[in-house]
Amino acid sequence: MTPLVPLPVAVPITVAAFLLASGHFLPRRVPDLLAMATALAMTVISAVMATRSVSGPLTYWFGGWSTIGAQVVGIRFQVDPFGAALAAFAGLLFFATFIFAWGVFEKIGALFHVLMLFFLAAIDGFVLTHDLFNLFVWFEVMSVAAFSLTAYRLEASALEGAMNFTVTNSLASFCVLGGIGLIYLRVGALDFSALSQAVAADGGDPLFLGSFALLATGFLIKGAMVPFQAWLSDTHAVAPSPVSVIFSGIMVPVGLFGVVRLYFSVFAGSGVITTVLNTLGLWIGVASALLGGFMCLTQRHLKRLLAFSTISHVGVMLAAFAILSAPAQAGFLLYLLGHGLTKGALFMLSGLLLATLGGIDEIGLRGLGRQVWPAGIAFAVGGLLLGGAPVGLMDEGTRLIDAAASQAHRDWAALACLLASALTGGAVLRATGRIFLGWGKVAGEEERGPSEQEQEDANRPLWLLLLPAVVLLCLALAEGGTIQRYARLAVVALMSPGQAAHAPVPVPKPPHPILPWISTLLALLIAAFDLFRDRIPHSILVTNDRITTPLRHLLEPMHSGRVGDYVAWIVAGLAMLAIALSVAS
Amino acid sequence: MNWIPWLLAGWLFFVGIYGVISSRNYVHLVGCLAVVQSSTYVLLLSVGYRQGAGPPIFFHIPPGRAVDPVVQALVLTDIVVGATISALLLALALQVHKVKGTLDPDQLRPLRR
Numbered sequence: 021m022t023p024l025v026p027l028p029v030a031v032p033i034t035v036a037a038f039l040l041a042s043g044h045f046l047p048r049r050v051p052d053l054l055a056m057a058t059a060l061a062m063t064v065i066s067a068v069m070a071t072r073s074v075s076g077p078l079t080y081w082f083g084g085w086s087t088i089g090a091q092v093v094g095i096r097f098q099v100d101p102f103g104a105a106l107a108a109f110a111g112l113l114f115f116a117t118f119i120f121a122w123g124v125f126e127k128i129g130a131l132f133h134v135l136m137l138f139f140l141a142a143i144d145g146f147v148l149t150h151d152l153f154n155l156f157v158w159f160e161v162m163s164v165a166a167f168s169l170t171a172y173r174l175e176a177s178a179l180e181g182a183m184n185f186t187v188t189n190s191l192a193s194f195c196v197l198g199g200i201g202l203i204y205l206r207v208g209a210l211d212f213s214a215l216s217q218a219v220a221a222d223g224g225d226p227l228f229l230g231s232f233a234l235l236a237t238g239f240l241i242k243g244a245m246v247p248f249q250a251w252l253s254d255t256h257a258v259a260p261s262p263v264s265v266i267f268s269g270i271m272v273p274v275g276l277f278g279v280v281r282l283y284f285s286v287f288a289g290s291g292v293i294t295t296v297l298n299t300l301g302l303w304i305g306v307a308s309a310l311l312g313g314f315m316c317l318t319q320r321h322l323k324r325l326l327a328f329s330t331i332s333h334v335g336v337m338l339a340a341f342a343i344l345s346a347p348a349q350a351g352f353l354l355y356l357l358g359h360g361l362t363k364g365a366l367f368m369l370s371g372l373l374l375a376t377l378g379g380i381d382e383i384g385l386r387g388l389g390r391q392v393w394p395a396g397i398a399f400a401v402g403g404l405l406l407g408g409a410p411v412g413l414m415d416e417g418t419r420l421i422d423a424a425a426s427q428a429h430r431d432w433a434a435l436a437c438l439l440a441s442a443l444t445g446g447a448v449l450r451a452t453g454r455i456f457l458g459w460g461k462v463a464g465e466e467e468r469g470p471s472e473q474e475q476e477d478a479n480r481p482l483w484l485l486l487l488p489a490v491v492l493l494c495l496a497l498a499e500g501g502t503i504q505r506y507a508r509l510a511v512v513a514l515m516s517p518g519q520a521a522h523a524p525v526p527v528p529k530p531p532h533p534i535l536p537w538i539s540t541l542l543a544l545l546i547a548a549f550d551l552f553r554d555r556i557p558h559s560i561l562v563t564n565d566r567i568t569t570p571l572r573h574l575l576e577p578m579h580s581g582r583v584g585d586y587v588a589w590i591v592a593g594l595a596m597l598a599i600a601l602s603v604a605s
Numbered sequence: 606m607n608w609i610p611w612l613l614a615g616w617l618f619f620v621g622i623y624g625v626i627s628s629r630n631y632v633h634l635v636g637c638l639a640v641v642q643s644s645t646y647v648l649l650l651s652v653g654y655r656q657g658a659g660p661p662i663f664f665h666i667p668p669g670r671a672v673d674p675v676v677q678a679l680v681l682t683d684i685v686v687g688a689t690i691s692a693l694l695l696a697l698a699l700q701v702h703k704v705k706g707t708l709d710p711d712q713l714r715p716l717r718r
Contacts, residue, residue: 153679160686167693171700179701180713183694187625190638190690194645197683198618201648204676583634583710584626591622 025080028144036137043130051130063111070104098150101510121262181258192241199234223290242275256327261371269364301342308335313443329444351420358414361496387458396456407445407543410536416500446546460551610651617644
């Protein structure tokens with residue numbers, strides 16, 4: 021089985037190199053087909069590894085260098101079911117995106133495919149590696165591919181978004197590198213197993229704590245958690261929609277997975293770090309979930325709206341991880357998969373609107389969506405799923421997270437996450453009602469839309485635009501029983517690295533079955549509130565504004581679009597982590 | 606252990622961050638980012654430094670005391686990363702200047718709302 025292990029990174033990079041060299045001579049559709057075939061092949065290989073690795077990790081030493089005595093001298097990939105499942109999911113999402121982007125990037129030849137394949141290789145390497153510096157290298161490859169893809173349109177807003185993205189995320193990689201330096205100083209190794217032994221021996225060592233603060237800051241910037249989140253909305257709003265699919269669907273959650281992997285593979289032996297994650301980590305997650313949900317509701321630019329909902333849902337994932345118990349991690353995986361499929365589909369549908377209707381402004385598009393009504397149905401399904409409807413993978417994940425939260429006496433966190441889902445679901449449903457049904461007329465608001473005229477190439481038939489989104493939604497709706505069992509198996513190997521996953525962790529007592537219905541109902545109410553403002557008594561509107569206006573004035577400056585502000589928030593976040601760690605020790 | 610390199614790394618990190626936060630020109634900002642990154646070079650090199658040890662080249666020489674070659678490889682990778690990012694950011698800055706005619710981050714704000 022081990023010969024398969026390096027393929028998820030080796031094959032995409034080889035194909036990318038080939039396309040880069042020969043892109044000019046190839047017939048037009050060959051890069052599209054080749055990229056699709058590669059992504060599909062990587063999905064299959066990763067899925068095979070995901071099933072085989074259940075009986076024990078698959079290890080591959082690069083260049084045959086492994087250990088001399090007890091000292092690790094090589095770099096290895098160690099495939100565990102959790103990482104392999106993420107790699108398979110990444111391949112699937114890239115495959116769907118390549119279908120969706122069929123012929124869109126003709127102007128730049130095969131360059132889009134080259135960057136995307138490097139992106140895929142980097143994500144796969146990131147989730148499979150067992151070496152800290154190797155992790156950094158894949159993190160960096162992922163970032164650079166993402167930076168260049170964001171700026172594709174070369175218009176002012178895209179360039180500015182890409183610059184904010186590049187500056188903040190470069191700082192993230194410098195933080196990671198600083199963290200690597202500190203831990204290497206103490207341990208003199210970079211292999212996860214060696215690091216983990218050293219941390220277990222002396223978990224309170226200030227060097228380890230400092231290293232963790234820097235590493236966590238780096239990965240939380242990529243994971244767009246409060247207070248590091250501001251770059252995300254700028255970037256997702258302006259990137260081409262196929263690229264936004266990848267950003268929201270897999271890149272941002274995988275950034276957060278960096279923290280998960282590091283904690284369980286390296287830092288779990290430190291009581292101080294465990295305490296900090298269990299308290300501060302949970303708060304950061306809940307704060308991100310609520311902030312994302314609230315900001316989501318105040319947007320009218322559809323992709324920006326979806327971007328904030330990504331912050332919210334990744335916040336739920338962080339909260340799930342921060343509970344630190346095994347069922348919560350299984351919930352994390354299921355939630356990640358369900359969210360990636362749903363959000364990917366929603367970004368594709370906004371790309372469809374950009375291509376067919378030539379706009380993305382919710383208010384400007386009011387009622388225009390009727391011409392592409394099938395997209396409206398898909399949009400509504402996506403909104404309901406985000407809002408916590410009791411069906412599909414996300415719901416499967418939510419139930420595990422809620423159960424784990426109540427087991428850990430953190431019911432408040434589960435309730436906050438429920439509210440956040442309702443807010444984001446409500447926002448998406450509101451947009452659906454306005455664009456596809458023509459509800460919610462806003463007088464005199466049309467001219468205050470986003471400044472720039474946006475349009476994506478409309479060189480594809482409607483069914484081709486719809487197909488990948490519908491397939492992703494169907495997968496998100498799939499009966500999650502098998503995947504849920506697999507997730508409960510995968511966490512065993514995640515939480516004790518190097519072990520086989522013998523038996524799935526038990527399901528804790530499920531939460532009350534009415535919770536998802538409350539969440540869905542709340543989402544529908546929120547959507548209806550915004551759509552039918554003219555029929556709601558004036559006094560209620562005034563009360564609502566009295567609560568939301570100060571919140572908006574508080575949160576909007578945080579997303580000013582000025583990169584200096586974002587960097588200041590990053591420093592504040594780093595300081596917050598450092599203070600929490602020193603207080604806890 | 607000598608504390609001067611640590612102090613230097615910390616100083617470079619914070620002075621660079623201050624520059625990024627307060628910068629009024631994107632080209633200047635890219636320079637400041639490079640300063641932040643230099644702090645990681647100093648940090649890593651001082652991690653691997655051994656007093657009185659030679660360079661880690663053992664060709665034709667019996668292995669003796671040498672500074673840590675691993676961190677030197679890390680720094681090399683780091684430098685490649687830095688060059689990529691600076692080049693990319695400068696290219697973006699050039700394009701922004703073509704479109705907007707300014708490089709002041711205060712006047713360049715991505716899409717709002």
